[in-house]
Amino acid sequence: xxxxxGIARREPSGVAVETLDRMAATLRxxxxxxxxxxxxxxxxxxxxxxxxxxxxxxxxxxxxEDGQVLVVYNGEIYNYVELRADLERRGHRFRTxxxxxxxxxxxxxxxxxxxxxxRLNGQFAFAIYDRRTETVLLARDRFGVxxxxxxxxxxxxxxxxxxxxxxxxxxxxxVPDLQGLDEVFTFWAARPPRTVFQGVRSLEPGxxxxxxxxxxxxxxxxxxxxxxxAAESPEDAGRLEDLLHSVVGLRLRADVPVGxxxxxxxxxxxxxxxxxxxxxxxxxxxxxAFEDRRLDEREFQLLVARELKSQHAVQAIGPADVxxxxxxxxxxxxxxxxxxxxxxxxxxxxxxxxHGIKVVLTGEGSxxxxxxxxxxKETAVRLFCLRQPGSRVxxxxxxxxxxxxxxxxxxxxxxHRFFLEAGPPGDPLFSHLxxxxxxxxxxxxxxxxxxxxxxxxxxLDELRASLPPEFPAWSPLNRAAYLEIVTLLSPYLLxxxxxxxxxxxxxxxxxxxxxxxxxxxxxxxxxxxKLRGLREKDILRRWARDVxxxxxxxxxxxxxxxxxxxxxxxxxxVWYARELLDEPSLVRTGLFDPRSVAxxxxxxxxxxxxxxxxxxxxxxxxSTQLWHHQFMEESARAPSGVVPAPDPALAERAVSx
Amino acid sequence: MDEQTVLARTRGxxxxxxxxxxxxxxxxxxxxxxxxxxxxxxxxxxxIGFLETEFxxxxxxxxxxxxxxxxxxxxxxxxxxxxxxxxxx
Numbered sequence: 001x002x003x004x005x006g007i008a009r010r011e012p013s014g015v016a017v018e019t020l021d022r023m024a025a026t027l028r029x030x031x032x033x034x035x036x037x038x039x040x041x042x043x044x045x046x047x048x049x050x051x052x053x054x055x056x057x058x059x060x061x062x063x064x065e066d067g068q069v070l071v072v073y074n075g076e077i078y079n080y081v082e083l084r085a086d087l088e089r090r091g092h093r094f095r096t097x098x099x100x101x102x103x104x105x106x107x108x109x110x111x112x113x114x115x116x117x118x119r120l121n122g123q124f125a126f127a128i129y130d131r132r133t134e135t136v137l138l139a140r141d142r143f144g145v146x147x148x149x150x151x152x153x154x155x156x157x158x159x160x161x162x163x164x165x166x167x168x169x170x171x172x173x174x175v176p177d178l179q180g181l182d183e184v185f186t187f188w189a190a191r192p193p194r195t196v197f198q199g200v201r202s203l204e205p206g207x208x209x210x211x212x213x214x215x216x217x218x219x220x221x222x223x224x225x226x227x228x229x230a231a232e233s234p235e236d237a238g239r240l241e242d243l244l245h246s247v248v249g250l251r252l253r254a255d256v257p258v259g260x261x262x263x264x265x266x267x268x269x270x271x272x273x274x275x276x277x278x279x280x281x282x283x284x285x286x287x288x289a290f291e292d293r294r295l296d297e298r299e300f301q302l303l304v305a306r307e308l309k310s311q312h313a314v315q316a317i318g319p320a321d322v323x324x325x326x327x328x329x330x331x332x333x334x335x336x337x338x339x340x341x342x343x344x345x346x347x348x349x350x351x352x353x354x355h356g357i358k359v360v361l362t363g364e365g366s367x368x369x370x371x372x373x374x375x376x377k378e379t380a381v382r383l384f385c386l387r388q389p390g391s392r393v394x395x396x397x398x399x400x401x402x403x404x405x406x407x408x409x410x411x412x413x414x415x416h417r418f419f420l421e422a423g424p425p426g427d428p429l430f431s432h433l434x435x436x437x438x439x440x441x442x443x444x445x446x447x448x449x450x451x452x453x454x455x456x457x458x459x460l461d462e463l464r465a466s467l468p469p470e471f472p473a474w475s476p477l478n479r480a481a482y483l484e485i486v487t488l489l490s491p492y493l494l495x496x497x498x499x500x501x502x503x504x505x506x507x508x509x510x511x512x513x514x515x516x517x518x519x520x521x522x523x524x525x526x527x528x529x530k531l532r533g534l535r536e537k538d539i540l541r542r543w544a545r546d547v548x549x550x551x552x553x554x555x556x557x558x559x560x561x562x563x564x565x566x567x568x569x570x571x572x573x574v575w576y577a578r579e580l581l582d583e584p585s586l587v588r589t590g591l592f593d594p595r596s597v598a599x600x601x602x603x604x605x606x607x608x609x610x611x612x613x614x615x616x617x618x619x620x621x622x623s624t625q626l627w628h629h630q631f632m633e634e635s636a637r638a639p640s641g642v643v644p645a646p647d648p649a650l651a652e653r654a655v656s657x
Numbered sequence: 658m659d660e661q662t663v664l665a666r667t668r669g670x671x672x673x674x675x676x677x678x679x680x681x682x683x684x685x686x687x688x689x690x691x692x693x694x695x696x697x698x699x700x701x702x703x704x705i706g707f708l709e710t711e712f713x714x715x716x717x718x719x720x721x722x723x724x725x726x727x728x729x730x731x732x733x734x735x736x737x738x739x740x741x742x743x744x745x746x
Contacts, residue, residue: 411698411718411721412701412718412719412720412721412722412726413721413722413723414691414696414697414698414701414721414723414726415698415701415721417691417698418697418698419698437697438697438699444678444679445678593678595677595680596677596678596680599673599677599678600677600678602677603673603674603677608673608674610703610706611699611700611702611703612699613697613699613700617678
């Protein structure tokens, strides 16, 4: 895994190597194993490398035979072996064993567009500079596993794996985008292409962009589709088995050992079990464990680790740990957060790296494909209730949702009304309205200026307007799954809890469930093969029964959570929060009302802020202040002492070839 | 304890717990807390916690209703009647 950055100039006025070096320096954590750059008259490219495939030969920027096509690339193309064989049959000659070189030749063969990208199975973001046509192709994988941001400045294009590299160029100012922030406090993340910074765009998952003569054209090459079958076919179980082996097998392709994250749930148990069976090494597994027993899943993690005979390591998390790393976490996520959940994953990747592992498989994506989240059950139950609005019995099913929110399981009429009055089934966003409503409590803390600036904007209306034409024809649960992928999985889970946390310590996450073939298989299954009654991931459970310990297979879905307010009061409010949440800081930032925040802090200090709303509001306000402080006030300067030493030989070679 | 006392203390709690970020909102005794967006289903659970500690009433699931917990005056009536009846199993 790696980081990339680059600049394309409308006029051939040159790209300074110092600028490229500054950009690359901010990405060093993504690629501690190597550095390379190319500085031309019109285009400059920089790359930091985490060596995983072809450790000796995969340095970048990498060119074709005559150096006319240069690539910087972050990610993996898992089917590079097959693509290479195909390209060799078509007459291409290879110098290295790397997947990067396959990309160069694939570009030569198939050009800058969907014909190329549809052939790639992987998680990637890359930039290809074609010196013959003076074009730059930017592309990103189907689900947005790997990030790619860009900014257009007077016809120049700047792009990078992380936004901080754009700021480090000195050519992109860091200014908050209030609509982007409003999306965070609606969906948990800004919705691509929007980000939380003005003028900075995120290339949408499944899209590519071609830059030429100062103009950028973005196009989609992959769209999520749900062509649901009427019934499960007898072959589906076998097909699932074949696919699971294939998606995990492909993701074990590496010239370094591949480990696994074990959450204690079904999905990571499946990926680790398959990996243990197929891997030539004893599998190394890694887990987060919480001192707070309500959040802890170590019992199930150890059960699976023992079963797999894996070499298992545990990152224990106490409340003080979250507060200690939270500022650094926000520097990596580059966005305000509504949960502290990324912080334990930040510590987990550090532990993983300390154990010498730089590639891990995780179970991410399964809940979206096989309807694992409570949100899907909630949608099904709300629809069931609304078909018989007078029923007193049906709403009781709602009492079975989110059992972890109240220890005594109390619910009552208001609980039912919250779900049943959240919105009509005809609303395209029906499934997500309760969560949106809950998240939007944060907006009560907005300053008057922010409220005024956001007047007339509505993130929900924008999302409705963005939905694909096929959307209304999909079943309600497939609509919910689609919304979950585009609003939460791609911009939040794969980013703030995924890419950013693992690569903070040079660890690459791989996501077998997000192989597009498995997605397409799951999308064609009838809904009841996934959510049968209120039993989630039915077809996956049926398959896993013979493979994964029964206690894990039969276990209800446990959401991954981390301590929020409690993490920052141990018992005094952590020092940086005291500074950032005081009135002068809040006034300077201008985003939240100081009196409201003072009220929240009063409640936190008194130990009364124990509910979901206030936990979320506290994390949102604190992370926003940290984010503002680090990006708008300190600017995105490179951490001291990590400016990479350029590899002159490599830069030389790329320039002269 | 009379209804006025319960009402005053509950109002203080609701102001402190749910309205500190909405200082401009004037809440009347009969205003519907749920409709006005003062309290949602999560907030109700917090409110119940307050009633149990502050007034010593154990709120049963079937009592979590609009009638009992939907407004400040409703809460006051409910708490007084429950305290008057002693604590039921």
